[in-house]
Amino acid sequence: MENNNLLHLIGLAKKAGRLEAGEEPVGMVCRAQDARLILLASDAAASTARRALHFAQEGKCLSIRLPFSKDQLGRAVGRTSCAIAAMTDIGFASAVAGKLAASDPDAYGGTAEKLKLKAKRAAERHKAAEEKRAAGEQRAAAEKKVSAKRKVSAEKTAPPKSEGRKTSRGGAVQSPRSPAGQNARRRIAAKKNPYSGSRPVKRGKGSFRSKGSS
Helix, strand or coil: CHHHHHHHHHHHHHHCCCEEECHHHHHHHHHCCCCCEEEECCCCCHHHHHHHHHHHHHHCCEEEECCCCHHHHHHHCCCCCCCEEEECCHHHHHHHHHHHHHHCHHHHHHHHHHHHHHHHHHHHHHHHHHHHHHHHHHHHHHHHHHHHHHHHHHHHHCCCCCCCCEECCCCCEECCCCHHHHHHHHHHHHHHCCCCCCCCCCCCCCCCCCCCCC
16 A cells, blocks of 8 residues: 555656656756656666666765566556656655655665755755745835835925926026016017117118109
């Protein structure tokens, strides 16, 4: 019964995408240092066992020999036969080693303790990362709230916009009674009637009309 539960757990890891089966996939995850525990079938060949040891050294992970044959391990992972597999999730790896240690502490106790410690450290790192992310979100929300309050306060204390006053080209407000305002009015009047400010020309002396003309 215990063996069936253990094989079921290995199958769940496979379905969850946390287990790779076969020498080539195992070698790839070990080279990428994504493997957490290498599983070796009880009747795996000596050459496969040597490769498993090499993969474990390369991936800096642990390796155990299961009390299951290649056929049993294969059926658990959805294959006809499987001699070697690798778990990429520390939670699944620790659970499998823990179940093996419960049935055979001498053979699997040390591996189970190491994986349990690694799982604990991984959980602590995950918790710290989550707390850091939550703190960042709270800080961003607080800064956004303060910025909104400052904007509202600035709008309330801002002077009212001037209406009905003309501005110069530089943007300064011109008073209608100021010299600049008077000059502006003169320029506007000159454009409407260019001769409004000129003196009338008298006939007679100084006139451009000839004396003989009437």
